[in-house]
Every structure is written in structure tokens, then in C-alpha cells.
Amino acid sequence: MLSEFDLIQEYFQRPRHPARATLGIGDDCALLTPTPGMQTAISSDMLVEGRHFFAGEDAARLGHKALAVNLSDLAAMGARPVGFTLALALPSADRDWLAGFSKGLFALADAHDIELIGGDTTKGPLTICITVFGEVRPGQALRRSGARVGDDIWISGTLGDARLALGGYRLELSMDAASLQAAAARMHTPTPRVALGMQLAQQGLAHAAIDISDGLVGDLGHILKQSGVGATLDLDALPAGAVLATRDAAMRRAFTAAGGDDYELCFTAPASARADVLAAAASVATPVTRVGSIAAAPGLRLVDAAGAALALQLQSFDHFTS
Amino acid sequence: MLSEFDLIQEYFQRPRHPARATLGIGDDCALLTPTPGMQTAISSDMLVEGRHFFAGEDAARLGHKALAVNLSDLAAMGARPVGFTLALALPSADRDWLAGFSKGLFALADAHDIELIGGDTTKGPLTICITVFGEVRPGQALRRSGARVGDDIWISGTLGDARLALGGYRLELSMDAASLQAAAARMHTPTPRVALGMQLAQQGLAHAAIDISDGLVGDLGHILKQSGVGATLDLDALPAGAVLATRDAAMRRAFTAAGGDDYELCFTAPASARADVLAAAASVATPVTRVGSIAAAPGLRLVDAAGAALALQLQSFDHFTS
Known part of the structure; x- marks a missing residue:
């Protein structure tokens, strides 16, 4: 033995x-x-x-x-x-x-x-x-508490395929085997965005960051709470995973906004840094997408591509109550 | 919730x-x-x-x-x-x-x-x-690999009461409630010998050290293996816990030598440092006892107070095979 x-x-x-x-x-x-x-x-x-x-x-x-x-x-x-x-x-x-x-x-x-x-x-x-x-380096760490009014909100990579795979495994929705396997790769073998995080920190580009593990809305909520700010989030701008992208808009919105197990970065950066953020992301071959902005009014406002308010009931994953 | x-x-x-x-x-x-x-x-x-x-x-x-x-x-x-x-x-x-x-x-x-x-x-x-x-401080850490031929082997505090309590809980041996409670305190609330370890390191007194979690014989064995040395251990010199001290010699030897859950320090130090080791231990109010010595010949020789060889079958605790 x-x-x-x-x-x-x-x-x-x-x-x-x-x-x-x-x-x-x-x-x-x-x-x-x-x-x-x-x-x-x-x-x-x-x-x-x-x-x-x-x-x-x-x-x-x-x-x-x-x-x-x-x-x-x-x-x-x-x-x-x-x-x-x-x-x-x-x-x-x-x-x-x-x-x-x-x-x-x-x-x-x-x-x-x-x-x-x-x-x-x-x-x-x-x-x-x-x-x-x-x-x-002291002073360079990306914290949750640094978001400022007017900041863009960015997301690395894509969201929601891990949640889609979970739905497939649970038989909550029907998926063919190839789609399930493709989506499940995101659940089983997530890619930590280490190089992107280091670029953002070393170049001083981001004001705040968090990794998306329990769902974007919940995790962004931690940034908002700790920074004492609110935000508007364009659900139709959220980059859906390759498999989720073939699904209808309602599922795309729900699973990108509150899927969980994504392990992408959500970060905020001043609008003046847009070109630098894109260049930094390109230098480490990590796609990034601008999905909203930080506002002074507290709370998170979900909107569609036309800017109209969406009333979605989204819940982030909690390891005790779920 | x-x-x-x-x-x-x-x-x-x-x-x-x-x-x-x-x-x-x-x-x-x-x-x-x-x-x-x-x-x-x-x-x-x-x-x-x-x-x-x-x-x-x-x-x-x-x-x-x-x-x-x-x-x-x-x-x-x-x-x-x-x-x-x-x-x-x-x-x-x-x-x-x-x-x-x-x-x-x-x-x-x-x-x-x-x-x-x-x-x-x-x-x-x-x-x-x-x-x-x-x-x-670099160079001061007490490692398992530093024991030298001629070193004394020291033990902090006392050994075996935690093992005795385990025997009592398992009904392997009969104990009155007060004795079980006293012995069990050593199992439930061990005292990490932090101040003693820091003194030994800062004063450069010990050549090697390990904490006794799986039983003295097994843990000392790690020092011997990693230092490429052997040792003689006087089982009758091993300081028994207050409750174990009231038991017969065979049980005292077995439970001090291979009890487990002691969380005392076993360390080696040159014979020339005996007075300094005792002073350092006294300065942090931690009793220490000299229980053997490091030798060139590989293996661990167990002896009694008269120096006669003891052939005990002792096993250290293994978290997989036990």
C-alpha cells in the first residue's frame, strides 16, 4: 500500500x-x-x-x-x-x-x-x-476598491459556456454531444488570465479588478460595493462563449451575466486608457470587451443594446446557500 | 440562511x-x-x-x-x-x-x-x-537535514499523553474520567513551541529540528534520513506526560516513543551547546530533555536507562495506511 x-x-x-x-x-x-x-x-x-x-x-x-x-x-x-x-x-x-x-x-x-x-x-x-x-510591486496590485466614476467596465475572453455546460449536464436544456463537450471544456479547464492581469497592473491601466468565478453580476457587485459606486452594464455587449453564442438572446443574457465558473477578469479602467487597454490585451493575445461604465449612483443597472433597462432576476452562486 | x-x-x-x-x-x-x-x-x-x-x-x-x-x-x-x-x-x-x-x-x-x-x-x-x-532570517531556519555526528538529541515538554487519551477514548485501556480528561487536553489543545524554535534559530543553537506529530521515532527518522546519520535513543529518558507517567514502563516507552499528536520539538544540538540550550529553553519557560545522541552508523538504536538495546516494534502514524 x-x-x-x-x-x-x-x-x-x-x-x-x-x-x-x-x-x-x-x-x-x-x-x-x-x-x-x-x-x-x-x-x-x-x-x-x-x-x-x-x-x-x-x-x-x-x-x-x-x-x-x-x-x-x-x-x-x-x-x-x-x-x-x-x-x-x-x-x-x-x-x-x-x-x-x-x-x-x-x-x-x-x-x-x-x-x-x-x-x-x-x-x-x-x-x-x-x-x-x-x-x-507595492501600489500596483489591482484591488476591488479602486473603481472610479466614468471608468469603462471590461471583460476578458467570453462568458457563459461553463454555465451552459452545467445546464447540459443537469438536463435543464438539450444539447448535442459535440456542443456539450465544447462548452464543458470551459468548465473543466478554465484559463487563468495571468498575463493580462500582470499587464494591467504593471502599466497601471486598471483601477479595479476581480475574477469572475460566481457570475459577473455578483462579482462586479463586489467591485461596486467596495468602491462605493454604481454601474450600467450592457447585457447585449457581454461576450458569449462560442457555444452559448448559438443560443437565444434570453439565455445568452442570463448565462453571460450570471453564469459562474468563467474565470475571466472583470476590470475597470478610465475611458482615456481605451487604446492602451486594447494594446495591452493584444500584447498577451487575450481578447477584451467593453461592456459598461461606472456611475456615481449606487446599484447596477442592466440595459440592452439600445440602452433600455432590463429587469432580470439574476443570482450569483453562493457556496453555502446554493 | x-x-x-x-x-x-x-x-x-x-x-x-x-x-x-x-x-x-x-x-x-x-x-x-x-x-x-x-x-x-x-x-x-x-x-x-x-x-x-x-x-x-x-x-x-x-x-x-x-x-x-x-x-x-x-x-x-x-x-x-x-x-x-x-x-x-x-x-x-x-x-x-x-x-x-x-x-x-x-x-x-x-x-x-x-x-x-x-x-x-x-x-x-x-x-x-x-x-x-x-x-x-536567511541561514537561520532549522532544517531536518542538519544533524551532525555527536549532536545531542533534545525533546521539548513531554510526550505520550495524547496517545494515552486516544487509547482511553478507544477503550484500549481503562482510565478514570479525571485522568482521561487531563491526558486528552494534550490531544485537543496542543501547545506549539514557537518561542523555543525562534530562540534555537536566532541563537544558532540547533543543527536540525522537526515537530513531533506522527510519533517521535518516525519523526526523528526523517532527521536521520535527511541528515545521513544514525542515532541512539534512550527510551527511559523520554519525558512522559503527567498522566502517562503514572503508567508502567512498557506503556511509557511505547507511547513516548511512538505516540503521535505530541506537537513537541525534537532537535539536535552540539554537546558544547548544552548549557546554552538549557538557558534558551528556560528563557521561554519551555522544559527540554536530552534523550539521545546522533551517531555515524545508520539506523536508530533504542536503549534503556542502562544502555541495553531494546527491540520494540514501533510504528509511526501514517495518514494513508493507518
């Missing part, structure tokens, strides 16, 4: 990154040497089987997603990823699962040149807790 | 520490400003109901223990605690449980002057993942 130490050594211990962690897996703590003058950005997310992912979910996709949702938080701060810890509860030390999970995890880690520096493994209901570390 | 955000605000959000985190709970990431010239020590532990603690365990004790086991890892590196993140899966948002848990958690956090800087909450089987951050 695979012991805890064998498990770590076989599946999670890799050659040490030459320039990064001073001490990695295998001691009481990992040791990181911060780059002088930089702040450390830290985020921790816990994924529970049956809640954040289906029972029996493919292990490699899960390895990718568990790290991706944390990298998305660093992206929303504009921080450069440095490393992460992994705490893992597993019902059993299944070799196939571990091989798949570590493969998906390290493929994304390698793509961002970051290192697993420590963690914990135990028997238990399948639960994944990753804590991720990044670096950002 | 308590939402995720209400839950965090009511039970986990507190006034910001004046001098510590630049940005705490309520954004995509926490921001820490490292003290210039210091390394960051990081450890992450996951506690699962029914595995690391009994179902129905008192919430305040659990809050204490979840943070204590992480602080113990910082202690074993000699790092000064700075802050921590908390990821929490809960079957339901029970107000009594949350009030108790946060009370126990913050009482220990306040005792060490550290701050909860971020985290995550979700519905799920009760699982607690804390990631703790500390600071240590």
Missing part, C-alpha cells in the same frame, strides 16, 4: 526550481525568498467533490482546474505567480488518479513556471486545497 | 492588524509586505473529521488545534509567525459551531499576534485547511 511519504515522493516531488524556492517539499515548512521590494499576494481555494466538481471527474482536468482557479485570483490582483502549496484529502491512494491529477496540475504549473513548494496529504472525502503565492 | 459572505464577515473578519497585512480578507488575494531581508516560511495542514479529530469535536478546541498544528511547523523551522489563511468546508453554516471555532482559533492567533489574512469557505464534509506564514 502506498504510504503518505511514498505518495508525495512518487507523484508530487519534482526537481527543485533553480531560482525559486530555497527549500521545498520535505521539511516542516517551505522557504521562499521574496524578491526585494515586492509584496506577496496570497490566495487559498478549497474544492470539494460533489460541490465544485462532479464525483468521478477526470483527475487530470481536476488537477488543472484546482490550480487554475487559484491562479485566476492572482491574475485579478495583477500578481506574478511564484509557487503554491497543495493539501489533498483522498478516499484512497489510487495510482491512476494520482498520476492523472499530478499530470494536469504540473502541466499548468509548468505553463506558468511555478513550483509546488509544500503541502499535506491525508485520507478523507476528496477535497483539494491549493494556496498560491505571487509577487506584485 | 447565512451566506458565504455573511459567514466570513460575522465570524472571521476582524479589525486589520495595524502593522502586518497590507490587504486582508475581502479581495481576490491577501497582500503581505515581507520584512526586508527575511525569508518566508510556509506550511499547510489539512484536518479531516473522523481522521484527525472525532466527529462532534468541540468547535473551540478544533479552532485551537487546527492553527496549533500549523504553528508547530513554523516552530520546527524557528520562524516567527506572521499570518495564516483558512479554507473551511462545513456541512452547514451552524452559528454555534462557527462562534466556537472562531473563538478558539483567534484566541491562539492573538496569543501569537498573528492575523487571518484570507481563505475560503464552502459547504462540504468538515475539513479544515490552514496555511501559515512566518519569517526567518
Whole structure:
């Protein structure tokens, strides 16, 4: 039987990154040497089987997603990823699962040149807790509280395909297999917008940012609340995912505005920075779309392409009440 | 019903520490400003109901223990605690449980002057993942790999009462209620030896250290393996907990040597530093006991007070195979 130490050594211990962690897996703590003058950005997310992912979910996709949702938080701060810890509860030390999970995890880690520096493994209901570390120059971090009246509201990439796939899996709506598979890729293997976040932070282009994990309307709501402002959001401007784009307007509006699991960035920037925002996004090959503007009057006003008010009942996802 | 955000605000959000985190709970990431010239020590532990603690365990004790086991890892590196993140899966948002848990958690956090800087909450089987951050001067961290031939082996505090209590709970042995309660306090509310670890690191007294979580023999084994040395351990010198001390020699030897859940420090130091080790320990009111010595010959030799070899079958606790 695979012991805890064998498990770590076989599946999670890799050659040490030459320039990064001073001490990695295998001691009481990992040791990181911060780059002088930089702040450390830290985020921790816990994924529970049956809640954040289906029972029996493919292990490699899960390895990718568990790290991706944390990298998305660093992206929303504009921080450069440095490393992460992994705490893992597993019902059993299944070799196939571990091989798949570590493969998906390290493929994304390698793509961002970051290192697993420590963690914990135990028997238990399948639960994944990753804590991720990044670096950002003081004063450059993108916060939720910085939106200003007159700012444009921007969205990276597209929204809603993950929500559409969920509807397909739940049989709430009919989808052919190819469409479901295409939409589900957005749910299973989200792309954290790290390079875009770093560009926005380093060039000082964005006033506020958040990553869209629980649905745009709810997440934008955090920016509005913490910035003490309101906004107008053009639902017809929201960029729908490729599969969702083939659906009717009502579904497009609902799933782009309040889908969840998108892991795109929502950020605000002054109108004077429009060309710079587009150039920064182009430099990292990340599409961005202008979808509304920040206003002084509190509250979020949803409008259509003609500017007419829409009265939609939208709810963001809550991990306790849903 | 308590939402995720209400839950965090009511039970986990507190006034910001004046001098510590630049940005705490309520954004995509926490921001820490490292003290210039210091390394960051990081450890992450996951506690699962029914595995690391009994179902129905008192919430305040659990809050204490979840943070204590992480602080113990910082202690074993000699790092000064700075802050921590908390990821929490809960079957339901029970107000009594949350009030108790946060009370126990913050009482220990306040005792060490550290701050909860971020985290995550979700519905799920009760699982607690804390990631703790500390600071240590480069070159001063106490590693597992530094033990040298001739070093004394030291233990802080006492061992075995937590294991004794486990035996009492499991009805493996008979205990009166008062004894069980006294011994169980060591299991439920361990004391991380943070001040001792910092003294050893700052004064450069210890060559190697580890915290004893899975049983002394197994944890000392990590030091021996990583340092490429062997050791002789005097089982009769091991300081037994107050309750265990009233039991027979065989049980004392077994439970001090391989009990688990002790959260004391095991460290090695040159014989020339004996007086300094005792003075350092006295300065932080932490008893320490010399229990053996490091040798060149590989392997761990267990002996009695007369130096005669003991052949005990001892097993350390493994979170997968146990």
C-alpha cells in the first residue's frame, strides 16, 4: 500500500526550481525568498467533490482546474505567480488518479513556471486545497476598491459556456454531444488570465479588478460595493462563449451575466486608457470587451443594446446557500 | 440562511492588524509586505473529521488545534509567525459551531499576534485547511537535514499523553474520567513551541529540528534520513506526560516513543551547546530533555536507562495506511 511519504515522493516531488524556492517539499515548512521590494499576494481555494466538481471527474482536468482557479485570483490582483502549496484529502491512494491529477496540475504549473513548494496529504472525502503565492510591486496590485466614476467596465475572453455546460449536464436544456463537450471544456479547464492581469497592473491601466468565478453580476457587485459606486452594464455587449453564442438572446443574457465558473477578469479602467487597454490585451493575445461604465449612483443597472433597462432576476452562486 | 459572505464577515473578519497585512480578507488575494531581508516560511495542514479529530469535536478546541498544528511547523523551522489563511468546508453554516471555532482559533492567533489574512469557505464534509506564514532570517531556519555526528538529541515538554487519551477514548485501556480528561487536553489543545524554535534559530543553537506529530521515532527518522546519520535513543529518558507517567514502563516507552499528536520539538544540538540550550529553553519557560545522541552508523538504536538495546516494534502514524 502506498504510504503518505511514498505518495508525495512518487507523484508530487519534482526537481527543485533553480531560482525559486530555497527549500521545498520535505521539511516542516517551505522557504521562499521574496524578491526585494515586492509584496506577496496570497490566495487559498478549497474544492470539494460533489460541490465544485462532479464525483468521478477526470483527475487530470481536476488537477488543472484546482490550480487554475487559484491562479485566476492572482491574475485579478495583477500578481506574478511564484509557487503554491497543495493539501489533498483522498478516499484512497489510487495510482491512476494520482498520476492523472499530478499530470494536469504540473502541466499548468509548468505553463506558468511555478513550483509546488509544500503541502499535506491525508485520507478523507476528496477535497483539494491549493494556496498560491505571487509577487506584485507595492501600489500596483489591482484591488476591488479602486473603481472610479466614468471608468469603462471590461471583460476578458467570453462568458457563459461553463454555465451552459452545467445546464447540459443537469438536463435543464438539450444539447448535442459535440456542443456539450465544447462548452464543458470551459468548465473543466478554465484559463487563468495571468498575463493580462500582470499587464494591467504593471502599466497601471486598471483601477479595479476581480475574477469572475460566481457570475459577473455578483462579482462586479463586489467591485461596486467596495468602491462605493454604481454601474450600467450592457447585457447585449457581454461576450458569449462560442457555444452559448448559438443560443437565444434570453439565455445568452442570463448565462453571460450570471453564469459562474468563467474565470475571466472583470476590470475597470478610465475611458482615456481605451487604446492602451486594447494594446495591452493584444500584447498577451487575450481578447477584451467593453461592456459598461461606472456611475456615481449606487446599484447596477442592466440595459440592452439600445440602452433600455432590463429587469432580470439574476443570482450569483453562493457556496453555502446554493 | 447565512451566506458565504455573511459567514466570513460575522465570524472571521476582524479589525486589520495595524502593522502586518497590507490587504486582508475581502479581495481576490491577501497582500503581505515581507520584512526586508527575511525569508518566508510556509506550511499547510489539512484536518479531516473522523481522521484527525472525532466527529462532534468541540468547535473551540478544533479552532485551537487546527492553527496549533500549523504553528508547530513554523516552530520546527524557528520562524516567527506572521499570518495564516483558512479554507473551511462545513456541512452547514451552524452559528454555534462557527462562534466556537472562531473563538478558539483567534484566541491562539492573538496569543501569537498573528492575523487571518484570507481563505475560503464552502459547504462540504468538515475539513479544515490552514496555511501559515512566518519569517526567518536567511541561514537561520532549522532544517531536518542538519544533524551532525555527536549532536545531542533534545525533546521539548513531554510526550505520550495524547496517545494515552486516544487509547482511553478507544477503550484500549481503562482510565478514570479525571485522568482521561487531563491526558486528552494534550490531544485537543496542543501547545506549539514557537518561542523555543525562534530562540534555537536566532541563537544558532540547533543543527536540525522537526515537530513531533506522527510519533517521535518516525519523526526523528526523517532527521536521520535527511541528515545521513544514525542515532541512539534512550527510551527511559523520554519525558512522559503527567498522566502517562503514572503508567508502567512498557506503556511509557511505547507511547513516548511512538505516540503521535505530541506537537513537541525534537532537535539536535552540539554537546558544547548544552548549557546554552538549557538557558534558551528556560528563557521561554519551555522544559527540554536530552534523550539521545546522533551517531555515524545508520539506523536508530533504542536503549534503556542502562544502555541495553531494546527491540520494540514501533510504528509511526501514517495518514494513508493507518
